[in-house]
Amino acid sequence: MVIPSCCLKAKVSDPELEARCHSTVVSGWFSELQSSSGKAQKELYFNNPMWPGEAHSLKVEKILFKEKSEYQEVMVFESLAYGKVLVLDGIVQLTETDECAYQEMITHLPLCSIEAPKNVLVVGGGDGGVLREIARHSSVELIDICEIDKMVIDVSKKYFPDLAIGFEDPRVGLHVGDAVEFLRHAPEGKYDAIIVDSSDPVGPAQELVEKPFFETLARALRPGGVLCNMAESMWLHTHLIQDMISICRETFKGSVHYAWTSVPTYPSGVIGFLLCSTEGPPVDFKHPINPIEKIEGALQHIRELRFYNSEIHKAAFCLPSFVKKEVKALREFSGTIPMIKMIPSNLQALIVVVFNFIVLPVLATADLDGDDATSIVFTTLGRSSYAFDIYSLPISGPANELKLNDGESVNFSGHFPSFSSFNRINPILAKHALPSTAPLLHLIYVTERNGLSYIYLDTVF
Template identity: 80%
Template structure:
C-alpha cells in the first residue's frame, strides 16, 4: 500500500493562471478503458477542493504553494473522504509521489500518498490480513512468496505468521515510503525485520520479467490504481508474467478495487485472468472504512495445476503454530471471514456475470457447477 501500492494514482489539475498555466489535463487517453466507460456513464466536471489540510481537516485533495488546485479522480468521481487532523507528523516528496503522515482524531496515524489515504492505525488490519491470508491459507505449506508493492511492511508482517514460508521477496519502487513507515508505523514495518525477507527497490514489471519460471508458490500484488504508468498492472502482459513466475497450482492475490465503484475494471480483470491463469479465478472483498466506498476487493487466481478451492481454507490460520501467539494477535482475519469474503451481494453477481468466458473448459464448468436459478448461474462464474 505504498509506492507501487494501492490507491495512489490521484490525477490533479492545478488552477490555470491568467498568464496561462499549461498543467496537464487528465484525458481519456491516459485512463484504462474501464474508467473511460465509467466516466461516460457518470461524467464529472472539475470541482474546487480544499487543500490537503485546512482548518484541522484532511481531505483527499491537494494544495501547493498557496494555490488552489482541482482534481477529478476517475477512480471515484464525486468523492473526497475527510479526517480530522490532530497533528501533521511528516511531509515529503519522493521521485514518485508526495508523502504525508498525520495523527487523526479517530483512526490514529494515517499514511497518505499523493492525497489518497493508504492506511490508518485503526483499520490497516482489514486490508493487510486479508490480502495476505486469503491466498496463503488456500494452499498447503507455501514456501516462496513474492510481494509487489507493500512498502509499509504490513503484508510482510502477515506473511511472516506462516512458518512454512522460507523466502519472502518484496519489490517496492519507493524507498522513501519504506523509510517513513519504519519511523511512523513500526507495528507495520516490523515485517521488514523478518530474516526471510529479501527487499528489492525497483520496478515490479522489470523484476517479474526477470523472475525464474515457476519460482513462487504465491504472489501478492498491492498495486497502484490503474491510471497513467500503473495501467499496465491490470493488463494481460503483466498477468501473463505473474502466471509464468508461479509454479503449477500457485496462487495470486491482486488488489482489485471496489465493487461499488469499479465493476468495469473488475470485469476486465476477471476476463484477463481467466485467460492467463487457466485455474480458479475468484473475487473477494473486505471492509476498510477509510477507503473510498468503505470496501476494497481482491482477485484470487490459481495457475493451472492442482485445483485450489479459495473459499475453504485448506491451511487455516487457527491451526498454524505461533501465528496468533501473545503479542501477535490477528485483529480481523479468521477462517469465517475468509469464507465470507467470497459471498457477493446480488448486484455484484449480476454485474460481474457479464464477464465473457471464452474457453470450452470454463463453459463446461459453468454448465456442470451452476445450480438451477438465475443467481446460481451467476455464482458459477466465480468458481473455475
C-alpha cells in the same frame, strides 16, 4: 464539499502547477479532493478519477511528515479518529486503526488456500504490513518484496513500526525497483504465492492491471500457485473488475475468484481482491485448506490477528446481488449440486459448474454413436440446454451434436489422472439449439472424490 479557492486558482492558472494544497489539508481537515499521478507530478485531479464526485475527509491533529519522493508525494499525519495515516499522492493508503482489515485479508486469503507455501513474492507493500502477516506462516522460507519507492519504506519504519516490523524477518529479501522489471527476470515457477499490494491503477500503475503484467505474474508462479491482487471497490469499479477477471481467466487457466473486505477509510468503505491460481493442482479459495487457526503460533505471532479468521475467509467470497448481476464473470451456482451416476462407463459422475447455472450429464455411454468414443449428453438446471466443447473449440449457432474430428485425441495425462484411460469425450446437445451468445468453456481440472470423477469447467467471455 466545496473545493478550496487555492485549488481552484491553481487549476485555472496552471493545471501542471504543484498546488500548495496538494494532499489537501484545509482548516484542520485532510481531504482526497485533489491528487496527482506520475513521476513528474504533471497530472492533477480535482476529485480523483477513480472515484469522481466524492472525497473522504479526516480531522488532522498534526502533520508529521510531508515530502516528495522521485515518484510521489508522501505524507503522514496524526488523525483524530484513526491514529496515524499514510497518504501517497493525496490518497489514503492506510491508517493505524483499520490497516488490519486490508493487510490480513490480502495475505491470508491466498496463503491459507494452499498447503505449506514456501516462496512468496510481495509486489508493492512498502509499509511492511503484508510482510508482517506472511511471517505468521511457519512454512514460508523466502519472502521477496519489490517496492519502487524507498521513501515509503523509510517513512513506514519511522512512523508505522507495527507494520514495518515485517522487514525485520530474516526470510525477507528487499528489492527496491520496478516490479515489472523484477518479474521479467524472476525464474519461471519460483513462487508459490504472489501478493500484489499496488496503488490504484492511475498513471504509471495502469500497467499493473493490464494483461502483460498478469502474464509475468503467471510465469513466476509454480503450477497451482496463487495470486492475490488488489482489485478496487465493487461499489465504484465493476467495469474494471470485469476487465481484470476476464484477463485473469485467460491468463492463469486455473481458478479465478473475487473477494472483498471492509476498510472504513478507503473509498466507499470496501476494497476487493482478485484470487487466481495457475493451471495445475486445483485451488479451492473459498474453503481454506491451510486454516490459520491450525498454524502453530500464527494467531499470536508479533501481535494478535485483529480481523482475519477462517469464517471471514469464507464470507469474503459472498457477493451482493448487484455485483453478480453487473459483473457476469462473477456469477456462480450457489445451491446444492446433485450427484448423477454414469452407466455403463467408469466415468461415475460428472458435474459441470458454470457460474450461475449447472450443466448436468443425463446420459453417458462408451459407444453412443458407433465411433467407440465416450459421449455425454448434457442438460441444464433451470436454463436452456447448451452443448459445450470442453476442449475450447469455438461454438456458435444452432447445433445438435458436437464432436472432435476423426483421429483427434486428447491426452489426459499429467494432472488429469482420473481420465488416463479415455482417448476423448464427445459432448452432445440433447435436442436443443445453442443460443448465439453461448459462452465458450475450457477445462479447468479433473479430480476424484470418494471414488467419483468430476470435470470442472469455466467460461471464457
